[in-house]
Amino acid sequence: MKILLVNPNTTQAVTDLVLRTAQAAAREGTAFEAVTGTFGPEIIGSRAENALATHGVLELVARHAAGCDAVVLAVSLDTAAWACRELLPIPVVAMTEAALHTAALLAPRFAVLTYGKRLVPVYQELVAGCGLSSRLSAVNAVDVTPQQSFTDPEFVLAEVRAAVLGLVEGGAEAVVLAGAAMAAMAHRLQPDVPVPLLDGVACAVGFAEMLATLRPPRARTGSVSGTGGRAVNGVSAELQALFMQR
Amino acid sequence: MKILLVNPNTTQAVTDLVLRTAQAAAREGTAFEAVTGTFGPEIIGSRAENALATHGVLELVARHAAGCDAVVLAVSLDTAAWACRELLPIPVVAMTEAALHTAALLAPRFAVLTYGKRLVPVYQELVAGCGLSSRLSAVNAVDVTPQQSFTDPEFVLAEVRAAVLGLVEGGAEAVVLAGAAMAAMAHRLQPDVPVPLLDGVACAVGFAEMLATLRPPRARTGSVSGTGGRAVNGVSAELQALFMQR
Amino acid sequence: MKILLVNPNTTQAVTDLVLRTAQAAAREGTAFEAVTGTFGPEIIGSRAENALATHGVLELVARHAAGCDAVVLAVSLDTAAWACRELLPIPVVAMTEAALHTAALLAPRFAVLTYGKRLVPVYQELVAGCGLSSRLSAVNAVDVTPQQSFTDPEFVLAEVRAAVLGLVEGGAEAVVLAGAAMAAMAHRLQPDVPVPLLDGVACAVGFAEMLATLRPPRARTGSVSGTGGRAVNGVSAELQALFMQR
Amino acid sequence: MKILLVNPNTTQAVTDLVLRTAQAAAREGTAFEAVTGTFGPEIIGSRAENALATHGVLELVARHAAGCDAVVLAVSLDTAAWACRELLPIPVVAMTEAALHTAALLAPRFAVLTYGKRLVPVYQELVAGCGLSSRLSAVNAVDVTPQQSFTDPEFVLAEVRAAVLGLVEGGAEAVVLAGAAMAAMAHRLQPDVPVPLLDGVACAVGFAEMLATLRPPRARTGSVSGTGGRAVNGVSAELQALFMQR
Amino acid sequence: MKILLVNPNTTQAVTDLVLRTAQAAAREGTAFEAVTGTFGPEIIGSRAENALATHGVLELVARHAAGCDAVVLAVSLDTAAWACRELLPIPVVAMTEAALHTAALLAPRFAVLTYGKRLVPVYQELVAGCGLSSRLSAVNAVDVTPQQSFTDPEFVLAEVRAAVLGLVEGGAEAVVLAGAAMAAMAHRLQPDVPVPLLDGVACAVGFAEMLATLRPPRARTGSVSGTGGRAVNGVSAELQALFMQR
């Protein structure tokens, strides 16, 4: 089985990190193709950067999805997930939705932790979009940048640990670490935390493997059925072809 | 990997059916122990039978979960799922919640189809309990009994097909077939249906395999942490021991 | 009028306490038959004990409801309430739902206080099941066990008083004391508290008397209509008969 | 026990009807003082008439509540219920909220039937204000006027019966007849209807008796605590006095 | 364009204040007729005063709306807004709903600040009635009276500033100042506050101007269509005429 791992950020180090996490979580026999954004934000940290990355995700799947069995969107705002489902005949799983739906089977109420207070409402909206607001105990943020995960990992780890324990104190019975740059932390912090810590990349790989086995057919009607025969202009030939494909 | 497949109904034919469905959906290397209720309802078709089956589920997991890597509750009302999570150190996945959370990754809105109109509000409550009401387009029922799945399968199949197509017409972009006795139908009906049809047993097996690989730790605090040291009376020695276990 | 008072816990002292509270709240002419669980948990303090008590409730009503005008479930998680409504031709009122719906006529927003933090989400789910989440200001718990109500009542009283005042400070305009063992406290603490304190047993007795007077008919269709003619195995003859009864 | 029965409409025939219904539903020993609006709408049939009746309710309770043990608002839009709770030291129960909270103990999902399509959204808002929208299956209306209940009762009865059966077909497991002029119909139609039919006046009387027995204290803080010492102008001396009362 | 500015409180100073705020916010060419309640509360500070003011609003619009192009309800509980829409052929805009819907275009989540803790749940209900609860971060109150806005403005300003900053810290991305007496504060405090501060009067004037330009027709069906031909008694001739008008 081959999974396309899509990082629309233009930072290769993030791709490398999520690939390692994905490989550690995968079944034997699962291979990955990990791709990095060629334009757009370095690391998404705002609504506008996320909006821009939407186009980047489409270009990446247009160029690389052929021959894959599933797509994992390794971007913690689940950028363009439903658009990809319209365009592709294979399952598409985004990392934060995967972690939320996994949490829903483990814990009556769960929380989300991210980087940077300005994204707190954005994650609240993402959880609401998944329909899971009634299961959410809180969203909180550590006041560090994703970049610091690479430059000062021990400080970030301590901040994340403290924030996770605060969420548990507030009633979270599982915690989703939202942010591709947090991918490696769940494993390291789990021993210090009395509830399950969920990393979106690992959950998304699990879901992608499951769906690639289950092989649900692509919808032939409705809002995620193939668009087929739509002309779009000024984008790559591969993306144009994908929009035209019936 | 070994999965305990729990059918709290006392009807062996249902167990046989869900076991076949589970085996067809499983990865290579996954083995099943399928167990049937020793007391309680023949086939759950009401709130009271479901309430009674709660005890049956607890007895079955107390006697059979040791040595397993995960539990699948092959009962479409997801009977006693959270109670089992408190009592057991291994992942527990119930069939309808599994199908609903799988549907949530495939379709913006999905429907549920079951047997017998009197269960329609019960499934609406189950979906609400999962937190997914905003994703639900409808719950509907075919006016046949689970038993007819065994005695008059072609009639039941035709009824289910018509009902599924009605749900799609009403806006469902995926349909969950809720009812252990429907387990085999998703595969047969899928070619006639323009959106994904989800069978709870197959989805639950996929989730159980995924969680048994992910190995999230058992919560040490909160409402699903181990109860430990609770004395209960008048039940089997195995169930008493499970409540005492720290 | 005769009301069956059902305590599925196996602790007689709890039954004695709720009976005294019920008698103090009842109209003249109301008599009670108070029954105690013969198997299952000593005092429900977890999801799994509540699941087990479900069967106990069914056995108690099967043996004792004949000749009664209404049933009060004197168990603060309202265990098996809808199942009992399916099985019995007389009104069934559970204690916490009774207190919540009473609170709804007295206060725009109300809170729930219980024993033990691990039950907080369980009560949140119970309130959601009643449909009253938008009226709830908070659920909180005192860190004592129901048993301490009997062994160290003054300490428990002080803890409950402090917690109730905290809930009022947070916006509660009435407070429901959830827990059969708290039944006697509402009366004692009320003078210290500036909003109504509601005890589930007293409210449930009031509702049971009201419904036994109103005599709404049993539904002949829908999810709480009589199940009639359902075969169940391995339970008492009385419970088997109840499931068969049309 | 003495209950003030408040009809803010200026139509005496409605008062007479609700008084008879209240008397039929009351316990032995319960007496009523039934009062009719002295200004405002003849029969409330719109948002504006309801807004005007708000003042009428306040005047009626200011003049007549002294010496009563509870107030029943016999107006199906529950006009000024929370305002009355602020102003009065005794329990106040409005008829539709009483029926809704009673229905909530009898049926997982219930419907409301009223007169005149233009009130349908108004009742939906009333149910939402009670916090019970998730329990509501539908609101519907018969296309007759309240006045026709008096002039052509058999026609109205037939229309109401048909509409109730339609709501049951649509999933209602109990039906609230909303409209003071429907007060007598629940009793007559019940034999034809397979789920409980609830009349707000009977339910409100039951609640008022229950609360007058329970005697919850008046809140001393919060949004329904006594306003005390508020000067209002241009209204009756009794109403002025009520606003000033601490 | 002429806008009727309705203050149902009997305090002329409040009318003067809101008129100045309205004039400052209006386009060139917009004229106002500002009217003050002739009976009822001095300043609404409770549910009961608001209920009484309902009648006052109706009388004011009945006497003064003729010849105007729109109505602004300069009362922060949006008293009788939907009733006025039924009665009048011109647009009616209430001040707090106007501020909330304006905030919804500026900020993903917003808060409301008012005078006096007892109104906090009342504003929560108002926001819910607008359908905007999911956009609300919090409602809070400063512990001062509206009267202090006139007698000790600097103290009130400092309290309001501190409370607003607390709401921003808690996640508000815009803050609505609810209370006619706060009308002038938004402008003065804005420089100290890092998110938009919204005053209901200014927003309502903007909406009224917009709607008077857009000229949506009055509904001829539904719950806000004209009531036409309804007899009401004991009120002013102007209000009687308004209810009769088809």
Place this chain on the structure above:
Amino acid sequence: MKILLVNPNTTQAVTDLVLRTAQAAAREGTAFEAVTGTFGPEIIGSRAENALATHGVLELVARHAAGCDAVVLAVSLDTAAWACRELLPIPVVAMTEAALHTAALLAPRFAVLTYGKRLVPVYQELVAGCGLSSRLSAVNAVDVTPQQSFTDPEFVLAEVRAAVLGLVEGGAEAVVLAGAAMAAMAHRLQPDVPVPLLDGVACAVGFAEMLATLRPPRARTGSVSGTGGRAVNGVSAELQALFMQR
């Protein structure tokens, strides 16, 4: 006052149409700069085309917003609205949200009508994102393409009229016509429809004029505050500059 009118579709005829509608709705003195997408979809009709248009919107505002007082997004899925608010110091109003919030001041419940059944759930999600689901009676679609508005306008008009009347029959008290290509229809169809018909372009122009007058400051904190200093790659110099701008 100058308003930038943004059509990210690459079809100039749509821009021409919305410009005429905007001009007809504007106050005297309001000027427009209307711009058309230079790459991306011809007319958005799917989730994927909408995702692609996100980038197009950002490029258009980056190039053209300087010197404008407000932006109107003339795209009925309100593409990239929050992203634009982060990036720009002037008010940004999207057409469908504008129509929804206007409808909320006119009608207790309103509906949305669009082109093509596959967009129905997408508009339901848009309404939910605005927080207005509880105000929504329905979303429906006519089975025509936006292109047919230009090629067969009378047929489209008849279809839209019939669908609008169906929504009114189902309880809508106002109807939002969602789709830039429907912009001119509200005016023509209004005489045939008994409730207000709202066109997003006209409402958005009204809001933009109102906000440009009100001049709320840009947030300096929170999820829509300026991103400032973010490096993005592979986009136009103007868009790069906008992301860097503090």
